[in-house]
Structures are given as structure tokens and as C-alpha cells.
Amino acid sequence: MTTAVKKGNTFFYKGCNYFKQRLVLSVLSGKPVRITDIRSMEDDPGLREFEISLVRLLDKITNGTIVELNETGTALYFQPGLLFGGTVEHECCIQRGLGYYLEALFMLGFFCKQPLNVTLRGVTTNNIDPSVDLIKTSMIQTLKRFVLDDEGLELKIKKRGMLPLGGGEVIFKCPIRSKLRPVQLLDSGMVKRIRGTAYALRVSPAMANRMVEKAKGVLLNFLPDIYISVDQCKGKQSGKSPGFGVHLYAETTQGVIYSSEQVSKVVSNGEEPAIPEDLGTAAAQRLLYEIYLGGVVDSSCQALAILNMALGPKDVSKIVLGPLTEYSIGFLRHIREFFGVTFKIEHFQEEEREGTGAGKVLLTCVGIGYSNISKRTI
Structure with a gap:
């Protein structure tokens, strides 16, 4: 670095x-x-x-x-x-998923002059970027914690699109806010239910059911309240390439969401075709690992939470995260360079109880009081 x-x-x-x-x-x-x-x-x-x-x-x-x-x-x-926002349509490059572009919009959305209404087209799920399902559950939930009123914040999945040709479409709407609020997020709560979506695009619908069955088989050992829906996309809504995948998320008593996902490989790359049962099992195990890592936001949303803490009011914000990802560590360094905000990072001592998972870190900072210069204050 x-x-x-x-x-x-x-x-x-x-x-x-x-x-x-x-x-x-x-x-x-x-x-x-x-x-x-x-x-x-x-x-x-x-x-x-x-x-x-x-x-x-x-x-x-x-x-x-x-x-x-x-x-x-x-x-x-x-x-x-100047951040303007407004209504935008963008044809994204299919080398990366829509999650790559959406993450940038999530970080900028609240500070535009006009509410964002962005239509993005491209690949909705791949093996590198967070999928649109993960963003719809985890990232939106993370973003909502930093504003008092989240009316108008939504992500709609109009069409799904897999590699190599894409063909997916999502609409992201984000309201404008003059400033954020400080947060003290220390308790992640206990997992109370697991939900998810399995989808099969341009392949047999049975693929989705096979993934659901296996994922449930793993998760029912831990929790009875599990429901995984099947998203049957037909015609144009299923994009231009065949494929299937599953997205799972666990919700805790404190409203924290942990997500995981698995998606089939592109057969044209000469790789072995994916087996639905394997994907279902892998997604369930990845979700359990994400719960084990813990923290009050998903590991894919750490950078978003860090940014909103740094831009928050001139007040102390605290948040407990699971082990920091490399991306988040790089982000902390960049925040210090651009905004001069240094976070205090310390080991978080949880009350002694069995099975609290991986070691957690407590991040503390004082925000810079960043306000939306474009929004007229009333």
C-alpha cells in the first residue's frame, strides 16, 4: 500500500x-x-x-x-x-458485477443535490463483487442506521443477468440528507431467523429447489425459522446467460444482517459445471462463517459503515466489527489522508459467554460534521 x-x-x-x-x-x-x-x-x-x-x-x-x-x-x-445526482442510466461493464458500481453510489447518494434515481444494467451476480441481493439486504440496512429518516431508499431488481453476457437491470433510489447521525452500535444480538432467495436463469427451475434443500439441510441444525424463496425469472427478466445462484441472510434480534451467496461458474470458461447441491451447502456454510465473524455489520459493508462514521456529526461514534477485511484497512488509511480522521481501534471484550465467535474490534472516531453543501437547509 x-x-x-x-x-x-x-x-x-x-x-x-x-x-x-x-x-x-x-x-x-x-x-x-x-x-x-x-x-x-x-x-x-x-x-x-x-x-x-x-x-x-x-x-x-x-x-x-x-x-x-x-x-x-x-x-x-x-x-x-459537484455531486448533482438526479436521474441517470448507465450501461455497466460486464467484467464486474453491478455491486461494484452500486457500492460507490451508496457512499455518495445522501450528499447529492437531487435525489438519486439510477438505472444500472449489466451482471447482477458474479464471484468477485457483492451481488444485488446482498446489497439489497445488508448494505441498505447498514445505510439506514446512519439517517433518522430513510424514506425513499430502495433497490429494485428488475432483471437478473449472469456472466458472460449479463442483461440484468436494477434501479437504485436514494434520498438526499443534509447530515448523518452519530451511532453507538455495540450489540449485534442473537440470530433469530434466516431468509434467502434461490434463482435459476435459463436452466431447469429444479436447480433452485435443489440448492434450497441442501442449504436448509445445513441450517436447520441450528435454527428452526428458515425460509428460502425461489425467484422464477422468465423471458427477458432472466438476462442473456444461463446460470443459477443462492443468497442467504440471517437477521438478529438487534436488526443486524449477515449475508452470504454462491453463484454457478461460467461453463464456457472450460471449468467444471457447478452442482446446485454444492452451491447450497457452500452458501449455508459461508453464512455460518459470517455469523461467526460477527460485528454489527456484514464484512462486505464495513467500508460503508466506516465512511459514514467519519462523515458523521462532530460527536463520538462507536461500532463493533468482526475482523477487519483488507479492503476496510485500506479504507481507514484513505479516510485519514482525505479527511484527517483517525480511528481508534481496540480489541472488543464481550461479556463472557460461550460461542461469541471470532475476535471483534471496536472502532471509535469523532466525525467531521460533513454536511450536504447542495441541500438547502430549511
Whole structure:
């Protein structure tokens, strides 16, 4: 991880790591970034298509953004404009899932001038990015904790789309808020129920039922309240490629949500075709592992919670997380560079009871009192 060199108001970075984090924080802080040596030593140097697609999306929701790219695509200068929002349609690159783009929108949505109404098209589920189902359950729940009124915050899945051709479509709506609220989230509660969705696109509907059966077989050893629905997508709603997958989430007595998911492989890559039973079992075991890791947000939503704490009012916010992911650690460093917010990280001592899972960390910070400069205060 290279630390930033700051000249004037501009941050200088090298390499393609944490590309999305840097651009999102650049937009929020209004500080330009210059990134050089992007994959300069590789056979195919420069920005990938999905990264260019992200830059285009950020350009669409801002006014006056200046982007300069050199001929080989190995150096980028990004000077952010004002966050405007509004109604946007975007054709996402199918190299990455819609979750890659949605995460950036979730971080920026509350601070736009006009409420966001974004239609994204592309791949709804893959093996790298959080799927739209996970975002709909975990991320929206995480975001709701930081505002008093979450009316109008929703994600609709219109069509599902698998690799390699995609064809999925989602609509994300986000209201504007002038500021966030401080949080003290220390208790994750006990798991009370498990829900989920299995879907089979352009393959036999029996695939979904086979996944459900296996996942339930694992989870019923721990909890009786389990319901996994089957999403039968027909015709255009099932995208352009065959595939199947399952998304599970556990809800606790404190409203915390843990998610897991599994998706079939792309057979055209020459890999062994996925077996529905294996996916169901793997998703259930991954969910149990996510519950074991614990914390008051899912491991995929840690960065979102960290950002909203740092941007919150000038008050102390505390949150308990499971073991920090590499992505979250990089995010903490970037928050310090862009906003000067340093988090206090300490081991969280839970009351002594059996089976509290992995070691937890307690993050404490004082927010910077970031307010939406575009929203007129009444």
C-alpha cells in the first residue's frame, strides 16, 4: 500500500489498488487525485474497461468533473465536480458485477443535490463483487442506521443477468440528507431467523429447489425459522446467460444482517459445471462463517459503515466489527489522508459467554460534521 504524496491540493498515488475508494473519497472531499503507473508493467497496461465505466458513472452524477487520461491509460488525473445526482442510466461493464458500481453510489447518494434515481444494467451476480441481493439486504440496512429518516431508499431488481453476457437491470433510489447521525452500535444480538432467495436463469427451475434443500439441510441444525424463496425469472427478466445462484441472510434480534451467496461458474470458461447441491451447502456454510465473524455489520459493508462514521456529526461514534477485511484497512488509511480522521481501534471484550465467535474490534472516531453543501437547509 503506497501512501499518498500531497502536492498543493492534489493527492498522488501509484498503481490500480483501491481505485474506487480513491475516486469516491476524491468526490466527497473535493480534492483532485492523480494516479500513475496503472498496471504499467503488465502485458495489457492501463485502466481496465470496468474502471473507465466507473469514471463515466461518477462523471454522470457530478457537474464539472475533469478527467484526463494519457494515451496508454496508465495515468489518470481526476478533478471532481459537484455531486448533482438526479436521474441517470448507465450501461455497466460486464467484467464486474453491478455491486461494484452500486457500492460507490451508496457512499455518495445522501450528499447529492437531487435525489438519486439510477438505472444500472449489466451482471447482477458474479464471484468477485457483492451481488444485488446482498446489497439489497445488508448494505441498505447498514445505510439506514446512519439517517433518522430513510424514506425513499430502495433497490429494485428488475432483471437478473449472469456472466458472460449479463442483461440484468436494477434501479437504485436514494434520498438526499443534509447530515448523518452519530451511532453507538455495540450489540449485534442473537440470530433469530434466516431468509434467502434461490434463482435459476435459463436452466431447469429444479436447480433452485435443489440448492434450497441442501442449504436448509445445513441450517436447520441450528435454527428452526428458515425460509428460502425461489425467484422464477422468465423471458427477458432472466438476462442473456444461463446460470443459477443462492443468497442467504440471517437477521438478529438487534436488526443486524449477515449475508452470504454462491453463484454457478461460467461453463464456457472450460471449468467444471457447478452442482446446485454444492452451491447450497457452500452458501449455508459461508453464512455460518459470517455469523461467526460477527460485528454489527456484514464484512462486505464495513467500508460503508466506516465512511459514514467519519462523515458523521462532530460527536463520538462507536461500532463493533468482526475482523477487519483488507479492503476496510485500506479504507481507514484513505479516510485519514482525505479527511484527517483517525480511528481508534481496540480489541472488543464481550461479556463472557460461550460461542461469541471470532475476535471483534471496536472502532471509535469523532466525525467531521460533513454536511450536504447542495441541500438547502430549511
